[in-house]
Amino acid sequence: MIVREVTENSESSVLCRFASHSKDSKGRRIVEDPCPVRTIFQVDRDRILHSKAFRRLKYKTQVFLAPEGDHYRTRLTHTLEVSQVARTMARALQLNEDLTEAIALGHDLGHTPFGHAGERALAELLPAGFHHVNQSLRVVEVLEKNGAGLNLSWEVRDGILRHSKGRGALLGLKAEALPATLEGQLVRLSDVIAYVNHDLDDAIRGGLINRDDVPLALRSALGEYSSQRLNTMITDLIETTLAGNYATVQLSLAMTQHIVALRDWLYANVYRAKAVEDEFRKASRVLRELFTYFSANPEELTACGGRREQGDSIETSVTDFLAGMTDRYAMNLYQKLFFPQPWKPL
Numbered sequence: 001m002i003v004r005e006v007t008e009n010s011e012s013s014v015l016c017r018f019a020s021h022s023k024d025s026k027g028r029r030i031v032e033d034p035c036p037v038r039t040i041f042q043v044d045r046d047r048i049l050h051s052k053a054f055r056r057l058k059y060k061t062q063v064f065l066a067p068e069g070d071h072y073r074t075r076l077t078h079t080l081e082v083s084q085v086a087r088t089m090a091r092a093l094q095l096n097e098d099l100t101e102a103i104a105l106g107h108d109l110g111h112t113p114f115g116h117a118g119e120r121a122l123a124e125l126l127p128a129g130f131h132h133v134n135q136s137l138r139v140v141e142v143l144e145k146n147g148a149g150l151n152l153s154w155e156v157r158d159g160i161l162r163h164s165k166g167r168g169a170l171l172g173l174k175a176e177a178l179p180a181t182l183e184g185q186l187v188r189l190s191d192v193i194a195y196v197n198h199d200l201d202d203a204i205r206g207g208l209i210n211r212d213d214v215p216l217a218l219r220s221a222l223g224e225y226s227s228q229r230l231n232t233m234i235t236d237l238i239e240t241t242l243a244g245n246y247a248t249v250q251l252s253l254a255m256t257q258h259i260v261a262l263r264d265w266l267y268a269n270v271y272r273a274k275a276v277e278d279e280f281r282k283a284s285r286v287l288r289e290l291f292t293y294f295s296a297n298p299e300e301l302t303a304c305g306g307r308r309e310q311g312d313s314i315e316t317s318v319t320d321f322l323a324g325m326t327d328r329y330a331m332n333l334y335q336k337l338f339f340p341q342p343w344k345p346l
Helices: 003-014 040-049 052-059 075-093 097-106 115-125 132-143 154-161 182-205 216-222 226-243 253-271 274-296 298-303 314-324 327-338
Strands: none
Touching: 040 097, 040 154, 052 075, 052 327, 075 097, 075 182, 075 226, 097 154, 097 182, 115 274, 115 314, 132 154, 132 314, 154 182, 182 226, 182 253, 216 226, 216 253, 226 253, 274 298, 274 314, 274 327, 298 314
């Protein structure tokens, strides 16, 4: 028996009956011979991990624009923390860890430079709007590997597409709005659990707020420190999901209200704080002017490293190029294109 089949068979005894089993995957859009060693979800995880878009997350903003300190989160470390939180709960719930990890590692591949400020800028520029979840799916389906895409499984693509919440509801959504797998639903909630904790931690580290600024009711309910808050939220999700017999991956109503309250407090006091917004306003201008420049000069797009996929409009190609940029690449390119350069003798 080949190694992959041993792993697939072992899932039957290790995973709960509600989990996604590798051998039952709906498969890939382009049929491939299966790997003799890895399951389909393990292959997907590795493809994402080795992609260029994943490596670029290292230099994309989470909260603070291009932070100089070494200990602030980036989009990459956010992704890794989401993966860790999700895998912890997947193991406790006996769900498929490999599928969970693949969705978590791929969920933000389409995020713009400059965090949500970059996303807002592109959304305002494009008639159809812009959302990073759609771009993340486009990255894995079309843009990676020079237009070939990663050819991921249906389950991973579904989890990536349906992971986002924004400022929307955490619970009470119709089934068609949620990821089709429990693993995808788990990543969806792991995302918010991770970011409300580490964004608060970074804001305190950066001196933007003090720990005592957080409302006492939230500190009492969730904990004073990140590790306490994570433990509280993770334990609640596991216990509530088990009590609900896996109908969905869910938090208790009380915990949901606490998390939403903390998220709303972060929006008011961190994400929209003047010190943060002032820099992001400048960053938005960078993307707007780059968008205008490349839309009017398509030949410069390819000269600067962009690509034109067959049948795509120039706006789509420019969006792909800008969304794929890191913070520092966007700022350096802007300086190169729009700032006068010192003359150097021949």
